[in-house]
Amino acid sequence: MFLxxxxxxxxxxxxxxxxxxxxxxxxxxxxxHSEEDQFIFHDTLSISEITSFRKGDILIQTNLNWxxxxxxxxxxxxxxxxxxxxxxxxxxxxxxxxxTTPIFESVAxxxxxxxxxxxxxxxxLSSNPLKRSQAFSEEGSRxxxxxxxxxxxxSDLIEYILRQENGTHSWRTGKxxxxxxxxxLNKTYCSLLIWQAYMDVLGLDIDANHGFxxxxxxxxxxxxxxxxxxxxxxxxxx
Numbered sequence: 001m002f003l004x005x006x007x008x009x010x011x012x013x014x015x016x017x018x019x020x021x022x023x024x025x026x027x028x029x030x031x032x033h034s035e036e037d038q039f040i041f042h043d044t045l046s047i048s049e050i051t052s053f054r055k056g057d058i059l060i061q062t063n064l065n066w067x068x069x070x071x072x073x074x075x076x077x078x079x080x081x082x083x084x085x086x087x088x089x090x091x092x093x094x095x096x097x098x099x100t101t102p103i104f105e106s107v108a109x110x111x112x113x114x115x116x117x118x119x120x121x122x123x124x125l126s127s128n129p130l131k132r133s134q135a136f137s138e139e140g141s142r143x144x145x146x147x148x149x150x151x152x153x154x155s156d157l158i159e160y161i162l163r164q165e166n167g168t169h170s171w172r173t174g175k176x177x178x179x180x181x182x183x184x185l186n187k188t189y190c191s192l193l194i195w196q197a198y199m200d201v202l203g204l205d206i207d208a209n210h211g212f213x214x215x216x217x218x219x220x221x222x223x224x225x226x227x228x229x230x231x232x233x234x235x236x237x238x
Contacts, residue, residue, distance in 0.1 A: 045235070045236075045237040046237070047139065047140050047237055047238060048233075048236050048237060048238055049094070049238070050094065050097070050144060050236055050238045051090055051091065051092050051097065052088070052089065052090040052091075052097070053085045053087075053088065053089050053097065053101045053122075053144065054085065054088050054146065055085060055086060055087055055088055055154060055158065056084065056085060056146075056147060056149060056154040056157060056158065057084070057085040057144055057145065057146050057147075058082060058083070058084055058085075058144075058145040058147070058194060058219065059081075059082065059083045059084075059085065059103060059122060059136055059142065059143070059144060059145075060080070060081070060082050060142065060143040060144075060145060060216045060217075060219060060220045061077055061080050061081040061082075061135045061136055061138065061141060061142050061216060062074065062075055062076040062077065062080050062141050062142075062143070062216060062217055062220065063076045063077070063078065063079050063080025063215050063216050063217050064076040064077070064078060064079075064080070065217070067079070067215060068213075069209070069211035069212060069213055069215070070211075070213075070215040070217050070218065071208045071209045071215070071217045071218050071220075071221045072217060072221075073217045073220055073221065074140075074141065075138070075140050075141030076141065076217070077138055077141055079108070079215075079216075080191075080215060080216035080217065081105070081107075081135035081136070081190050081216060082105075082190045082191040082193075082194055082216045082219055083103040083104060083105035083122070083135070083136075083190065083194075084103060084104050084105075084157075084158070084161055084194055084197075085101060085102075085103055085122070086102045086103060086104055086119065086158060086162075087101065087102055089101040094238065095123065097122075098121070098122040098123035098136060098137075099121055099122070099123050099124065100121065101121060101122045102119055102120070102121060102122075103119070103120060103121070103122045103133075104117075104118070104119055104161050104162065104164075104165075104193075105117075105118065105120065105133075105135075105190055105193075106164075106167070106169045106188050106189055106190045106192075106193045107133075107135075107169060107190065108169050108171075108189065108190075109129065110129070111129060111130065113168040114166070115130050116167075116168045116169040117164050117165050117166070117167045117168065117169065117188070117193070118165065119162075119165070120133040121133055122136050123136060123137055139238070140237065142237070142238060143220055143235060143236060143237050143238070144235075144236045144238060145219070145220065145225045145234060145235055146225070146229055146232070146234045146235075146236075147224060147225070147234070148224075148229050148234070149202075153201070153202060156181065156201050156202075157197050157198070157201050157202070160181065160183075160197045160200060160201050161193065161194075161197050163182075163184055164184065164185050164188065164193060166184075167184070167185045167186055167187060167188055168186070168187055169187070169188065169189055169190075170187035170188070170189065171189050171213075172187070173185075173187045173188060173189070173192065174192075174212065174213075175192065175195065175196065175199070175207075175212075175214065176196065176199070176200075177199065179199060179200050179203055180200055181200050181201050183196070183200050190216070191214050191215055191216045191218070191219055192214055194206070194219060195207055195214045195219065204224070206219055206222045206224055207219065207222065208220075208221035208222045208223070209221075220235070
C-alpha cells in the first residue's frame with residue numbers, strides 16, 4: 001500500500017513535469033527549431049593552442065543552447081560569459097596567459113554592486129570573491145574572438161567599456177539602439193555590455209540573430225568573426 005502511494009505520487013509528479021514542458025514549448029520557453037538563424041554551430045572547430053591576447057579581444061564562455069532566443073554552440077555552461085581584454089599579453093602556457101591578462105567584465109555572482117562591473121584577471125582562483133574569476137577555465141567551451149578594427153576604434157571601445165566601472169549587473173535591462181558614445185550604463189550584463197559598446201561607439205550590431213536578449217553565443221556566432229586576421233582565425237576555440 002505504501003509503495004502504491006509512492007508510485008502514484010511519482011506518476012503524478014512526472015505528469016506535472018510533462019505538462020509544464022508542453023506548456024513551455026507551446027508558449028516559446030525554448031527557441032523554435034524553425035528559426036534557422038538561431039541555430040549556428042561551431043562544432044567543427046577543433047581546440048587550438050593560443051599564446052596571446054590582444055587589447056580588444058573578446059573572450060566567450062558559451063551558454064546553454066536551450067535558452068530562449070539564443071543562437072547555438074557547443075559545450076555551453078549555464079548563462080555563459082563574455083568579457084573584453086584590456087591589454088596585449090603573450091605566454092605559451094594558457095593558464096599563465098589567462099592569469100596575467102586583465103579583462104573587463106560585468107558579473108552576476110553575489111558581489112557588492114560596486115564590484116559587479118570590474119577589472120580582473122581572466123583567471124584568478126583566489127578565495128577572495130572580489131578577485132575570483134573562473135568563467136574561462138573550461139577548455140573547449142571558451143573562445144577568443146579577434147575583431148578587425150583600427151587602433152582608434154579599439155581605443156574608443158576600451159574607453160567606453162572602462163567608463164562603465166560604476167554600473168551594476170542586471171539581466172533586467174535591454175539593448176539601446178540610439179547611439180551615444182558617451183553613454184554611462186547604470187545596469188547591464190556581460191554580453192550586453194560588449195554589444196552596447198559596439199553599437200554606441202561603432203554603430204555595429206554584433207548579435208548574430210538580433211534577438212531581444214544578446215547571449216554570449218550570439219556574439220560568438222556573428223559574421224564579423226568569420227575568416228582570418230593577420231593569418232589567424234578571428235574565432236578560436238581553446
